[in-house]
Amino acid sequence: xxxxxxxxxxxxxxxxxxxxxxxxxxxxxxxxxxxxxxxxxxxxxxxxxxxxxxxxxxxxxxxxxxxxxxxxxxxxxxxxxxxxxxxxxxxxxxxxxxxxxxxxxxxxxxxxxxxxxxxxxxxxxxxxxxxxxxxxxxxxxxxxxxxxxxxxxxxxxxxxxxxxxxxxxxxxxxxxxxxxxxxxxxxxxxxxxxxxxxxxxxxxxxxxxxxxxxxxxxxxxxxxxxxxxxxxxxxxxxxxxxxxxxxxxxxxxxxxxxxxxxxxxxxxxxxxxxx
Amino acid sequence: xxxxxxxxxxxxxxxxxxxxxxxxxxxxxxxxxxxxxxxxxxxxxxxxxxxxxxxxxxxxxxxxxxxxxxxxxxxxxxxxxxxxxxxxxxxxxxxxxxxxxxxxxxxxxxxxxxxxxxxxxxxxxxxxxxxxxxxxxxxxxxxxxxxxxxxxxxxxxxxxxxxxxxxxxxxxxxxxxxxxxxxxxxxxxxxxxxxxxxxxxxxxxxxxxxxxxxxxxxxxxxxxxxxxxxxxxxxxxxxxxxxxxxxxxxxxxxxxxxxxxxxxxxxxxxxxxxx
Numbered sequence: 001x002x003x004x005x006x007x008x009x010x011x012x013x014x015x016x017x018x019x020x021x022x023x024x025x026x027x028x029x030x031x032x033x034x035x036x037x038x039x040x041x042x043x044x045x046x047x048x049x050x051x052x053x054x055x056x057x058x059x060x061x062x063x064x065x066x067x068x069x070x071x072x073x074x075x076x077x078x079x080x081x082x083x084x085x086x087x088x089x090x091x092x093x094x095x096x097x098x099x100x101x102x103x104x105x106x107x108x109x110x111x112x113x114x115x116x117x118x119x120x121x122x123x124x125x126x127x128x129x130x131x132x133x134x135x136x137x138x139x140x141x142x143x144x145x146x147x148x149x150x151x152x153x154x155x156x157x158x159x160x161x162x163x164x165x166x167x168x169x170x171x172x173x174x175x176x177x178x179x180x181x182x183x184x185x186x187x188x189x190x191x192x193x194x195x196x197x198x199x200x201x202x203x204x205x206x207x208x209x210x211x212x213x214x215x216x217x218x219x220x221x222x223x224x225x226x227x228x229x230x231x232x233x234x235x236x237x238x239x240x241x242x243x244x245x246x247x248x249x250x251x252x253x254x255x256x257x258x259x260x261x262x263x264x265x266x267x268x269x270x271x272x273x274x275x
Numbered sequence: 276x277x278x279x280x281x282x283x284x285x286x287x288x289x290x291x292x293x294x295x296x297x298x299x300x301x302x303x304x305x306x307x308x309x310x311x312x313x314x315x316x317x318x319x320x321x322x323x324x325x326x327x328x329x330x331x332x333x334x335x336x337x338x339x340x341x342x343x344x345x346x347x348x349x350x351x352x353x354x355x356x357x358x359x360x361x362x363x364x365x366x367x368x369x370x371x372x373x374x375x376x377x378x379x380x381x382x383x384x385x386x387x388x389x390x391x392x393x394x395x396x397x398x399x400x401x402x403x404x405x406x407x408x409x410x411x412x413x414x415x416x417x418x419x420x421x422x423x424x425x426x427x428x429x430x431x432x433x434x435x436x437x438x439x440x441x442x443x444x445x446x447x448x449x450x451x452x453x454x455x456x457x458x459x460x461x462x463x464x465x466x467x468x469x470x471x472x473x474x475x476x477x478x479x480x481x482x483x484x485x486x487x488x489x490x491x492x493x494x495x496x497x498x499x500x501x502x503x504x505x506x507x508x509x510x511x512x513x514x515x516x517x518x519x520x521x522x523x524x525x526x527x528x529x530x531x532x533x534x535x536x537x538x539x540x541x542x543x544x545x546x547x548x549x550x
Contacts, residue, residue: 002289011286012294014277014378019287020357021419022297028365053420054427080365082295085423090303090355090382092419092426092450103289107365131470132442133406135424143418144296144367145328148360149410151367152329167407175367194442195406 003070003104006062016101018084021092022142024100025049027200029067030237031077031106036067037272038237041200046083049139054094055085058102070104078107078238082142112239117262120245120254121160121234123174125223126150130166130173130195138198151175161234163226163247166195170220177236178202180216181229182257187216188229201235201265208264214257231255241265278345278379281337291376293359296367297417299375300324302475304342305512306352306381311342312547313512316475321358324414330360330375338377345379353382353513357417387514392537395520395529396435396509398449400498401425405441405448405470413473426450436509438501438522441470445495452511453477455491456504457532462491463504476510476540483539489532506530516540 002010017023027042036042043060050057067079082103088095128150136143150162161174172190173179178199180189187209192198206216226232232244232252241262243254277285292298302317311317318335325332342354357378363370403425411418425437436449447465448454453474455464462484467473481491501507507519507527516537518529 004289010289012289014279014285014287014380016294017423019291019294020417021423022417023420023423053424078365090353090380091385092422094423094427105289105365110366128410129408131406131408131411133404133421134442135403136406136420141420142295142297143420145298145411145416145418146408147367148292148296148298148369149328152369167409 001070001073001106003066005102006066012101012103013087015087015089016084017086017088018082018101018142020088022144024055024082024084024142025053026083026140026142027081028237029079029081031071031074031079031109032273034071034075035273036071036079037269038200038204039064039067041203042081042237045140045198045200046081049141050083052139053085053141055083055100056098058083058100063102066102066104070106074106076109078109080105080107084142110238116160116242117240118254120243120252122158122246123161123163123234123244124154124159125248126153126162126164126175128153128164130164132167132194134194137195138192140197147175160242165223169222171223171226172196174234177234177239177242180205180233180235181226182231182255183229185257187214187257188219188221189216191218191220199236201237201240204268205235205241205261205265208268209261212260212264231258233258233261240269276345276348276381278341280377281341287376287378288362290362290364291359292361292363293357293376293417295363297419299330299357299359299417300328301358301415301417302356303512304354304356306346306349306354306384307548309346309350310548311346311354312544313475313479314339314342316478317356317512320415320473320475321356324416325358327414328360328416329369330358331373333358333375333377341377341379345381349381351384353384355380355382359417385513391435391517392515393529395518395527397433397521398436398438398509398519399429399434400523401428401437401439401450403428403439405439407442407469409469412470413467415472422450435517440498444497446498446501447471449509452509452514452517455480455508455510456501457506457530458504460532462489462532463494463496464491466493466495474511476512476515479543480510480516480536480540483543484536487535487539506533508533508536515544
């Protein structure tokens with residue numbers, strides 16, 4: 001089910017710059033009990049992304065209305081919200097008047113086993129590296145070939161996520177998740193100044209941890225540092241938090257701090273749902 | 276005028292991975308006297324790109340047939356040929372069976388003044404940097420946000436091209452062109468191992484120069500090296516060769532070697548047209 005600029009359709013113009021150049025941004029939102037969770041945060045990030053790419057941000061109320069219209073059709077789902085720079089001629093130059101396109105689509109919620117959240121998941125290192133590019137770092141933009149190539153590296157269903165490094169051998173994130181690790185009681189996550197996607201779940205976890213006097217430190221770290229961590233977990237808006245029980249040949253326990261953070265997040269989400 | 280998988284249409288499925296992730300490649304081809312110039316070379320590059328991205332290459336004869344079908348409608352035009360990984364579900368993982376989409380579109384040939392080819396053009400340096408990513412370097416893929424941001428940096432019609440550097444301060448290319456320079460009788464062009472698009476016109480120029488005992492050396496060079504060059508020129512499949520007469524505050528003469536290479540290219544193109 002797809003809503004394009006407020007109309008139910010399944011096709012977009014070929015001249016849309018999202019198709020031509022990946023010239024746009026997206027959000028992936030959990031729909032729970034018919035409610036788009038953390039919608040305000042997703043829209044704030046989308047607005048900030050539009051500002052960085054000089055795409056005029058569509059009206060916030062309009063996006064909320066369209067989101068609610070689409071969410072009527074499902075109680076549990078994934079909502080994907082794409083904003084592109086709209087139609088444009090051939091050539092990279094943007095049109096003088098930019099009329100962004102809004103594409104909202106509803107997808108089945110993935111049926112991940114509950115064990116992923118409880119006993120953790122297995123990850124691998126990807127050979128595909130993330131490029132370094134401060135102009136695009138942090139944004140959830142539509143240029144996602146790196147993730148496509150990384151995700152194509154494995155087919156083994158026993159491996160749930162691939163971890164990506166940048167060109168400088170710094171661990172950045174999973175193909176679809178952000179990454180945290182715990183060492184000697186402290187919480188760390190990758191700096192996303194040169195590459196990576198600054199996830200909504202990542203920012204919520206950082207806020208909650210900080211409120212519980214466990215501030216996450218953003219830093220650059222290597223594969224070896226990650227492999228010697230005490231606990232590792234992954235996050236995104238759909239999975240919440242998945243502890244990692246194995247990366248390549250290294251095993252981890254699902255430790256007490258990951259459990260705490262999962263609980264803080266569960267409580268926070270339940271509050272959001274009650275509002 | 277747009278041909279999608281052999282049918283005249285103007286819309287593509289929203290679930291096409293080109294729209295979702297920029298998961299595809301493209302070619303920009305000059306149509307001259309109803310003929311797509313250097314079509315075989317463009318198809319060869321497209322095939323090589325598909326191999327690198329694990330997209331099954333559509334049948335070559337089919338692409339030629341569709342190209343000719345579209346070219347019937349115009350004697351002078353720009354043909355854009357896009358191949359995407361086809362439809363796919365939400366998520367970066369590619370479908371088990373990949374059915375690529377072919378999107379061919381015909382565009383008006385840009386009315387660049389003849390003076391650009393003769394007296395040269397003015398260029399500027401872009402602040403937007405090209406990311407470093409060997410996995411994607413050289414490919415003419417659909418992830419083109421860097422070029423969009425770079426091209427959005429200026430609106431002055433007196434500036435015809437913006438020159439982009441990578442994160443290491445190496446000069447790589449123009450937003451829509453490859454770049455060559457001449458110093459003390461030798462020809463140089465940027466190495467495209469870590470970023471940039473390996474243009475068809477660039478490769479033709481390199482072949483022709485080599486045949487005339489002036490091999491182009493691929494190397495890494497800085498802004499300062501470029502500014503101290505004797506001659507500079509830009510190339511792509513639509514413009515051919517544009518000498519550069521100015522970059523920022525530095526002026527260049529349109530030198531004899533650029534003129535030679537322009538002549539070699541004109542002759543080579545005329546031969547291709549006669550075939």
